[in-house]
Each structure stands twice: as C-alpha cells, then as structure tokens.
Amino acid sequence: MSMNAKELIARRVANEVRPDSLVNLGIGLPTLVVSYIPRGAPVLFVTENGLIGVGPRPPHGMENPDLIDAGGGFIMAIPGAASLDSTATFGLIRGGHVDLTVLGGLQVDARGRLANWMIPGRLVPGMGGAMDLVTGAKRVIVAMIHTAKGTPKIVEECALPLTSVRPVSLVVTEMAVIEPTAEGLVLRERAPGVSVADVVGATAAKLIIPPTVPEFALS
Amino acid sequence: MKTARHPDDLVAMIPDGAVLMIGGFLGVGSPHRLIQGLVSAGRKGLTLIANDTHHPGLGIGKLIDARVVKRLIASHIGTNPETQRQMTAGELEIELVPQGTLAERIRAGGYGLGGVLTKTGVGTIVEKGKPTIEIDGETWLVEKPLRADFALISARQADYFGNLTYELTAQNFNPVMAMAAATVIVEADEIVAVGMIPPDSVRTPGILVDYLLEHPA
Numbered sequence: 141m142s143m144n145a146k147e148l149i150a151r152r153v154a155n156e157v158r159p160d161s162l163v164n165l166g167i168g169l170p171t172l173v174v175s176y177i178p179r180g181a182p183v184l185f186v187t188e189n190g191l192i193g194v195g196p197r198p199p200h201g202m203e204n205p206d207l208i209d210a211g212g213g214f215i216m217a218i219p220g221a222a223s224l225d226s227t228a229t230f231g232l233i234r235g236g237h238v239d240l241t242v243l244g245g246l247q248v249d250a251r252g253r254l255a256n257w258m259i260p261g262r263l264v265p266g267m268g269g270a271m272d273l274v275t276g277a278k279r280v281i282v283a284m285i286h287t288a289k290g291t292p293k294i295v296e297e298c299a300l301p302l303t304s305v306r307p308v309s310l311v312v313t314e315m316a317v318i319e320p321t322a323e324g325l326v327l328r329e330r331a332p333g334v335s336v337a338d339v340v341g342a343t344a345a346k347l348i349i350p351p352t353v354p355e356f357a358l359s
Numbered sequence: 360m361k362t363a364r365h366p367d368d369l370v371a372m373i374p375d376g377a378v379l380m381i382g383g384f385l386g387v388g389s390p391h392r393l394i395q396g397l398v399s400a401g402r403k404g405l406t407l408i409a410n411d412t413h414h415p416g417l418g419i420g421k422l423i424d425a426r427v428v429k430r431l432i433a434s435h436i437g438t439n440p441e442t443q444r445q446m447t448a449g450e451l452e453i454e455l456v457p458q459g460t461l462a463e464r465i466r467a468g469g470y471g472l473g474g475v476l477t478k479t480g481v482g483t484i485v486e487k488g489k490p491t492i493e494i495d496g497e498t499w500l501v502e503k504p505l506r507a508d509f510a511l512i513s514a515r516q517a518d519y520f521g522n523l524t525y526e527l528t529a530q531n532f533n534p535v536m537a538m539a540a541a542t543v544i545v546e547a548d549e550i551v552a553v554g555m556i557p558p559d560s561v562r563t564p565g566i567l568v569d570y571l572l573e574h575p576a
Binding site for chain 2: 187188189190191204205208209210212217223224225226227229230231234264265266267268269271275276301302303304305
C-alpha cells in the first residue's frame with residue numbers, strides 16, 4: 141500500500157510545480173516528485189548543499205566525487221547549472237528566491253504549522269535546512285502519508301517541535317489535498333475513491349468542508 | 360608565500376581543547392587527510408563547528424568515533440548514529456543550528472558583524488534562551504557570531520599565495536569558514552604556481568590562508 145500511496149502523493153504534488161520555477165525537494169517521499177514532472181518542463185532544481193540545476197543520477201562509473209545532493213547521493217549538473225557556497229544557497233532559500241519546496245512531515249496543525257525535524261527522546265537528526273526552507277521558500281508543500289499507522293498526523297496543535305511558525309501553503313497526502321488558510325484547514329480535494337467522511341475520520345484537526353470537494357486531478 | 364607542510368606538523372599546531380571549523384557536506388569538500396591527522400595524533404576535547412558528522416568511519420565521522428570532539432555545533436547529525444548515541448549518553452555536547460543560520464553565524468564571525476537577525480527559528484525551540492528583536496512590526500531572532508581558533512578547509516586548487524578555488528558542491532561551508540578562524544589550514548586537491556589561478560577565479564584570497572598541506576609523497 142505504501143508504495144502506491146507515495147506514488148499518488150508524488151503525482152499530485154507534481155501538478156503544483158509551475159514552469160520556470162526554482163524547486164527544492166526534500167529527502168525521501170518528496171524526491172519521487174521529480175519522476176512525474178513532464179519531461180522537458182523548464183524547472184530548475186536547487187539542492188541545499190549548493191547547486192542550482194540538479195540533473196539525474198550519473199551512470200555507474202561516471203560519478204563526480206565533488207557533486208552530490210543534500211541526501212549524499214551522486215548527481216549530475218545540467219547545462220547551465222550554477223554552484224554556490226552555503227551562505228549564498230541559504231540566502232536564496234531565506235530570501236524568497238526558491239519558488240517551491242516540497243518536504244516530508246511528521247505533524248501539521250490546524251494553523252498549518254509543520255513539525256518535521258525531531259521526535260524528542262527518539263529521533264534527533266537535526267533540522268538541517270528544513271527550518272530555513274519552511275520559513276523562506278515562496279511556497280511550502282508538505283507531502284506525507286495521512287496518518288502514522290492510523291494515528292492522525294494532521295492535528296489541532298503539534299505535539300512535536302515546530303519547524304517554523306509560518307504556515308505551509310498546501311498539504312498533500314494519499315487521501316486529500318488540504319490548504320491552510322486564515323480561517324483554518326480547508327479540504328480542497330480528496331483522492332480517487334476516498335470520501336470526505338474518510339478524510340475527516342483520519343484527521344484530528346477541524347476541517348472546513350466546501351460544498352464540493354472534487355477528486356484529485358493527476359498528472 | 361606559503362610553503363606546504365607535512366600533516367603531522369600542521370596537526371601539531373592544534374592543541375587539545377581548540378575550537379575548529381571543518382568544511383564539508385557529508386564528506387564532500389572535507390579535508391580528509393587533516394581529519395585523519397587529528398585522529399592519529401589523539402587530539403582530545405575539541406569544539407567542532409561543521410555542517411554534519413557524515414557517517415561512522417567516514418570524514419568527520421572519524422573524529423566522532425575517536426572521541427576527539429567534546430562539543431559539536433552542527434545542523435544535521437541524522438546520518439551518524441554514533442553522534443546521536445554519544446549525545447544521548449551525555450558524552451558529547453551538541454548544539455543544533457539551522458543550516459542557513461549556521462552559515463550566517465560563521466559569516467558574521469568572519470565579516471566583523473555582531474550577529475545575525477533571522478526569521479528562521481522564531482517561535483520554535485531554536486529560539487530558547489536567545490533574544491528577539493522587533494523591527495517595523497516584524498520579529499527577528501538574534502543569533503550570535505561564530506569564530507574558531509582553526510579552520511580546516513578543503514579546496515580544488517591552491518597557489519603558493521594561498522589563493523583558493525573550489526569545485527561544485529565541494530564548496531559548501533569552506534569559503535565562509537576560511538573567513539572566520541584565527542588560523543586557516545588548507546588541504547587542496549592540487550597546488551599550483553602563483554599566477555596559475557586567474558584573479559576572477561579566486562574564491563578565497565590567499566591573505567586569509569596560513570598553511571597548505573603538502574601532497575603525499
């Protein structure tokens with residue numbers, strides 16, 4: 141189930157990637173998004189360790205030891221790529237020059253605030269670039285499985301430490317597309333075969349339900 | 360002019376308890392021979408400022424394995440279970456800093472600034488114990504500058520003035536760290552004659568560099 145769920149999320153998020161934008165993809169599920177962006181679409185990917193113009197993985201034996209992504213995997217640089225040091229890279233991120241970041245999530249609360257960097261006492265990996273990305277990117281999309289083994293991850297108030305107090309732009313799960321607004325979380329779309337009641341039942345925060353909630357359009 | 364030195368001579372300058380900045384991102388752009396030198400010399404009690412601690416047995420991870428580090432300032436330790444184990448066991452003191460804030464705190468240290476104002480971390484546990492300041496109705500977190508006794512830098516090319524170039528994602532924290540330490544030691548892939556690096560290609564000017572690591576025999 142989880143592979144299909146992740147693929148569904150990645151395909152829906154890919155629809156949010158606009159032409160001519162500078163995009164950052166987090167490690168894990170968000171990385172799958174790249175597979176569903178139409179080939180030849182003019183999108184530039186930026187990685188936190190200092191490259192605009194991230195290309196595909198190199199063929200075996202053609203890795204450049206000085207060229208990796210933020211997950212440590214070897215990458216290629218597309219023609220027209222630019223390399224940057226960490227101050228410039230995070231200047232881009234904090235300064236609002238990155239159009240979209242797609243990140244994983246542990247919890248999102250009713251105000252649209254994301255927690256995705258630690259579980260006290262259990263998992264303390266450090267925030268890396270996540271706090272800067274959520275605070276500074278023009279749009280922030282959370283791509284995550286709707287529940288943690290049945291326990292809702294969309295909650296009234298995050299119990300886990302926040303990544304930023306700035307609300308995210310959109311939450312995409314295998315069940316729904318939810319948009320944080322000033323009034324609260326709005327249920328914009330539901331996944332094929334999923335009812336509004338299913339989404340409400342798997343969500344621990346109040347959802348605003350518009351008169352019609354269409355099914356996802358997938359790329 | 361700088362002369363290239365043997366790693367043992369360079370490591371001998373770094374005393375136990377020193378504050379070090381070490382460049383690199385998951386080992387790419389880290390000065391691996393200097394790191395090995397610190398381990399071999401049995402250094403103890405270092406404060407380390409670095410983006411991450413790579414993996415056990417690799418790059419900066421070797422310093423963690425060998426218990427060289429007493430205090431760590433980093434943005435990410437998720438790739439190194441040994442770092443997390445030492446932290447949980449109370450053997451290693453760790454300050455986690457958002458990656459962009461880490462870069463800017465080092466920049467402030469090197470550029471003569473009294474601190475950084477950033478929105479990153481406002482209202483989160485990163486804010487704990489730090490002042491905030493309101494400017495034109497917006498809240499900013501005040502983050503202090505970082506400086507070090509030594510910066511260990513990895514570069515693509517060095518000339519004998521100490522001018523440096525970097526390559527691709529091996530730049531990361533190296534150029535900014537070269538600004539923020541009292542003594543800067545460089546491990547370059549290649550040392551070239553003065554004049555070989557055109558002025559426009561110099562990313563770290565040689566006046567910042569104190570020592571070059573010699574090439575293996």
